[in-house]
Every structure is written in structure tokens, then in C-alpha cells.
Amino acid sequence: MIKLEKVTKVYADGTKAVDEMSFEVDQGELCVFLGPSGCGKTTTMKMINRLIPITGGNIYIDGVDNTKINASELRRNIGYAIQEIGLFTHMTVGQNIETVPVLKGWSKSRRRERAEELLELVRMKPSEFIDKYPNELSGGQRQRVGVARALGTDPPILLMDEPFGAIDPINRVELQSEFLKIQQKIKKTIIFVTHDIYEAIKMGDRIALMKDGKLVQYDTPANLLYRPKDEFVEGFVGADRALKGLQLLRVKEVMTGTYATAKMGEKTEVVRERMEKEGIDWLPVVDNSGRFTGGVSISDLTGGRAKTVKDVITPSEAKSDINAVLNEALSLMLSSGLKTLPIVVEDNRLAGILTFDAIQETLHEAVKTGGTK
């Protein structure tokens, strides 16, 4: 889809910003350009839509040398999103999103329809926001509009230059997750520039790690973490790379699926016997249709009287969704003090449990084998 061949940028004063960079980005892939400031990641990205002229090598888009295409024409077919400040303050949200459709000469009704569709996609109510001005929106909302605008004419390629850089950390995480969901739907080929390793690991199908204008490692996030090519990569991903790897795993890949449970109506003695037999001190409780309702620990069951689970249950305990990222689940375990975290699917049905042992084992395995995503 996008092929860089010995791409080089030398400025007039002789500084080499990008030095013979070669790699390919496949269709539908989100490729993160990562590296410290001054590593040439933004320069490389801007050479793709020719905002910065190339001085050596070639960039092919679908096999066509991008210098053979009229610059404006090329850019109209590549979505471009920068930090939220890139919105045109004198235009409404709708007019902003319609920028490229206008340039391409779409009819008014078609443009409007597309703007509404895109606002829906970024989860903003069209009737409420389409006639608002950027200054009336919050930073997060402006960024959503920025993404919608980049998708104006449904271009196959998106270039995003630190798009969430100006957003506060809480909103940023939310926007990242939402953008990933959008990407699952639209399957664009995306170049995503960032200097944030966490963002890179979370967002990227592949990461191009750069340093001093050179490509150091082009790999999947897991390989970058667990198979760093050299000391620079190792240093860049950090000594806590195993912890960063938590972001790459989903709860469902680590959890234990078959697990003993207690039923609401069961006698406490029966449950206690089961726990002693299994050698565990905590059981999740489910109701008759398998919904998670709470937990019982062995200390609650010492009484000997003929009670049922219902009388001793600790209701509404912390739980995690089966699709949650592992670091969120682990964080919940640490903060709630639970050694065993119940995992639920939709409708609150119990799907399994997550334990520290399982997490440790999985991470150890990942470091050993290089990890899989």
C-alpha cells in the first residue's frame, strides 16, 4: 500500500533529517512512527503526502510514485489529522468536516449527509454538533471532529500527526480505545506519529522505531518489547517492558475458563467442602442463569450452621470484562485487593477467573518466546 524506498531528506543547510528509510506498510494496517523528537518521524510522514519535498529515494502509494501525482490531488486522497488546534475556527464543525468533499466538488446534500455520517462514527450527535464552532467544543470533542474531517471523502490512507497529543491523559486513553474501535470498522491504512511508547504499543499493528533519521526496528509491538534489536530499542521500550506488555494482552487470553463456582441456593457446608477439596479460599457466586452476583470466601463459611450461600455472599464485587486489556484488569486486582478476579461476558455472565499466577505465567512465557499478539 505504502512503500518507502531509501527515502532521504537533506535540508538546504546540510542536516540529514531522514536517512535512507525503507519499509512497507500493508493495506489496512496501523503503522506507528515512534521515536524521540528529532528522529525524523514527522518528516517521514510529511513526505508521504508531500508536505515536505523528498530529496532522495521514492515513496510509492499503491505502486505509484507519489511525486508523479499532483500534490493537491495526492493530499485530497490521503486523510490528514493533526492535533485539535488544526480545526478551522471560522467554520462550523460541519464545514470543517466537509473541507475535502468541497475541494472534490461533492454536492451540498451529499456533503452534509457524509458529515452527519462521520459525526455518528466518532460518536457525536450530528443534530447537536454539526452547526457548532470548534471553540464551543471541548478538547476531546475537537479531536473527534479532527478525525472525522480526515475521513471526509473516505480516503484509503490516513496520516495522523500526534493526533491525541494535546488531550489530557484520561481523555486520551478513551479516544485511543475509541479510535481503535473505529479502525476495526473502517480498516484504513494509517500512519500514526507519536513519541509515546504506551500509545504506540496500544495503537500499532506495527511500529517503526526511528532514531536520528534512521529506521532502527520495524516490527510488531510484541517483538519490539520482547525481541529488541539493539540497546537503543531496549532502552527506549524501558526496563519495565514486561509491564508494558500487559497492554498487548486481553483478559480472555490469560483467564482460566473452567472454574468452580458456588450457586446462590447451595448450602454453605457443601461449598466449603468444595473449596477445601480444591484448596482455594474464594469462590465466585452465580445465580441460576449463570450471572455473576458476588463472591464468598472461606472465612465467611465457618459457622457450621445450615445456612445457604445467599446469607453469606459479598455482593457486587470488582469484576472485569472478557475483552478488557490485561493491565486494566491487573490494576483492578491490585486496587481491590482481590487475588482472584471474576471475568464476565455480556449480560454479566461469569466466563472465568483471572489470577496473579496466570498473569505471571503468561508474561514469563511472552518474554521467553517473543510474545504473540
Added chain:
Amino acid sequence: MRRWIVLVVMLIVMVGLTIWTTSVGDIGIFHAFTYADIFTHTKDHLIMVFWAVLIAVIVGVPLGTLVTRPGFSRISPLVLGGANIGQSIPSLAIIAIMATLPFSLFFFDFGFNRETAIVALFIYGLLPIVRNSYASMNNINPALIESARGMGMTRWQIIRKIELPLAMPVIMTGIRVSTVITVGTAELAVLVGGKGLGTITFTGVFAREVLLIIQGAAPTAFLAVSLGIILESIEKWITPRGMKIKVKNS
């Protein structure tokens, strides 16, 4: 609000002074100008101001914009300095110099006439327009221009759709300042044959009759203040609504 009260009081005072001086009739051995005279001179005055400011806009806005372009940024001190000099020469001197120019240029036939006065006024009124165009075009957030380029707008489209609308309020301020200055300076036009309300004022000056001076000065002040108000309203009206809204914090 208080500002508006001051402006309205000023306008009323100017009208009052005009009516008073006109109604006096005989002033010493002189006769006061009639309403018809004042009307004619006001019309001449406005015509000169109109042409001078129009030419200043036609020349000044593109010039101020041009020197913000990458290739021309080196000549920006030259252009701004030139316009500065135009305004720092006393207005009387500019007008006098223009009257002595013994040649024709384009459709202007320099000499003792209205065209000469208009050119002199144009030179004098150019600076605020050039300066404001330059400053506003130069101050546009580079991120906006970059995202416009990145989305495939041509240079001309960026100027027309992004830069000019964003710079418009400040450019309009320049036009307003220039207009108000020119209304005042146009008093001197009569010295090079340009007529206008200066005719009345300078008759008073040469006759040493204060009432006649007031009869010319009061309508001039009225014009300056009311044109200022009108242009300020236009300024507010053309400012894109999105720019009037304060930025909301995220």
C-alpha cells in the same frame, strides 16, 4: 455603553455647531456658507475619502499579504518602512509635494486638482491598511495553514478560504483607522485644488473668522466619528461567528 453615550453626545454637538454657525448668517463682513454649500462640500469630501481609501485597500491588502509569503518576507521591512514613511511625513507636506509634481501618471493628471489630492490622501492612508493586513496574515496559526495544505488546498484556496476570513477583522480595523485619518487629512485637499469641507475651514482661517472655521470643522468631525461607527459595525458583522466565541477548556 458609556463609550456609545460619548459618541452620540459628540455627534449631537457637531450637528449643533453646524446648525448654529450656519444660522448666524452674516459673520462680520463675511457671509456664512449655506446648507447647500455644506452639502456640496461634504459630498466632495466623501468622494475624495472614498477613492483614496478604496485605492489604499486595493493596493494595501494584497501588498500586506504578499510580504507574508515565504519568497517575499525579505522585502517586508521595505514595504512596512515605506508605508511608515508615507505617514510620518506631515500630511501638509505630502499634499504640497504632490501638487508640485509636473507629470501625468496612469489616469492621474497631477497638478492643482482633485486627483492630486486623492493620491496624496491614498499615500497617507496606506499604512494602517498595509500594517494590519501584514500583521493579521502573519499571525495566523501555522497549524491551520498546514492542515489546509495537508488536506489538499491550493495556495490560492488557502488564502481565500482560510487566511482572508481569519484576517478579515484586523484588516477591517486597518480600513477603519485609515478612513478616519483620511477624513481629517482631506481638510487639506483644498490647498491643492481638491475642494471638500476644507474649503469652508480654510476660508475661515484666511478670514480669521472662528465661526467659519467651526462651520467647516464641525461637519468634518461629524463625518469622521460617524464613519468610524459605521465601519466598526461592519467589522463586527463580518467577523466570522466562530471567532467571536471564547475557547472552551477541555
